[in-house]
Amino acid sequence: MDMATDIPPGNKDNKSLERDAIVWLTRVTDEDVTAEDRAALRHWLAQSPDHAEAFAKANTLWRAMPSAIETMVRSGSVSLPAPAEMHRGVIGRRTLIGGLATATAAAACYAMFRPPLDLWPSLSELAADYRTATGEQRQITVADGISVQMNTQTSIALRPAATSADRFELLSGEAIIGAASIKPVQVIAADGLTSADAAKFNIRCSTAKIVVTCLSGSVHVEHRDHAATLREKQQVAYGGGMMSNVDLVDLATVTSWQDGYLVFRNEPLADVIAEVNRYRPGRIVLLDAELGRGLVTARFRLDRLDDVVVQVRDVFGARIRTLAAGIVLVG
Structure with a gap:
């Protein structure tokens, strides 16, 4: 496999770079790794500091496992250039090895806030009032008449109640919220607000967008200058200042995780x-x-x-x- 052509050196987002870094680590642990592969890796690392950071984060992850990459790194077959050397385009063996520890430590600190490949919760998620682990589901009551069924990897933080509504924030994950007519509920997700009174709705928070589905009753969704009111079986998504059209969806598919x-x-x-x-x-x-x-x-x-x-x-x-x-x- 020609890694130099499989992974072009053009600009990429962080997620793409993380995936590419995993590809490189996979390649250099193969038995048929060649000197050309290692040279191509050094060339890839030199493309930008973002490339080096992605490799450092991937390396941190793999070093935590009983993986062959540990042996490769210790032997110097694969290592990371120091950021200063990368800016100058100069990559020597001693520089590669010396830069690894610093870059890996920085990546480990950064990973506390933005975990590589989302393998563990971020600090904000760990600080939530309620959180579910991978594969866990949980039923909670956040206020009188407001029930929340939390799906896997979901984090919720309680917020001060508004004048006329109870409020909490969905930091990550997915939940089904049931609001009785005792008091309305407001759910903050990213930079949007979902409000409901005597309704039931599913809300999902991912990195790219928030998706709200009305299961019964009526739900009002606001995001910056956009707003939509949903009825049963209707869904809307928002993020980045945009809001989708209201669509009809199959509720059984949306809530299949409950079953x-x-x-x-x-x-x-x-x-x-x-x-x-x-x-x-x-x-x-x-x-x-x-x-x-x-x-x-x-x-x-x-x-x-x-x-x-x-x-x-x-x-x-x-x-x-x-x-x-x-x-x-x-x-």
Whole structure:
């Protein structure tokens, strides 16, 4: 495999760089790694400080596992350039080895706030009033007449009540909120506000967008200069100053997690894997963008999510590599 052509050196976002860094680590742990591969890696690292940071974070993750990458790093076969040397475009072996410890320590600190590949909760999530672990669901009552069913990897922080409504913030994850007519509820998610009175709704908070689905009653959603009122079976998404049109959805699909299932209908494989990762310990890492565009229609049991990897291998013919700590590389 020619890594120099598999991973172009152009500008990429942080998530793409993290995936690329995993690809490099995978390659250099193969038995057939060559001197050309290592030279190509050094070239990739020299593209920008972001490339080096992505590699440092990936390296920190892998160093925590009983992985062959530990031996590679200690022997000097793979190492990280110091940021100053990268700016000058000068990469020597001694500089590579010396820069590794500093960059890795910085990446570890940064990872406390933005975990690589979302493998563990961020500091803000850990500081929440209520939080569920991977695979956990929990029922709570945040105020009189307001019940919340928290899905996996969900963090909620209580906020001071408004004059006429109880309020809390969904920091991450997904929840079904039931509001009786005793007092309205307001849910903050990112820079949006969802309000309801005598209604039931599902709200999901991800890095890219917030999705609100009305299960019964009426729900009002506000995001900056946008607003929408939802009725039963209606859904809207917002984020980045934009709000989608109101769509009709299948409520059984939206709430299937309550019954112990994940249901997908013509969803890109990349989105399927991202969803499965919320429920499964470790991480499934998709390395092939083209593979991720393949469509999936399936129904998976939450207590048998390893079936997903098997089906991806059998249906798409994808290469699967299983590492320690539940890490699975696909593609």
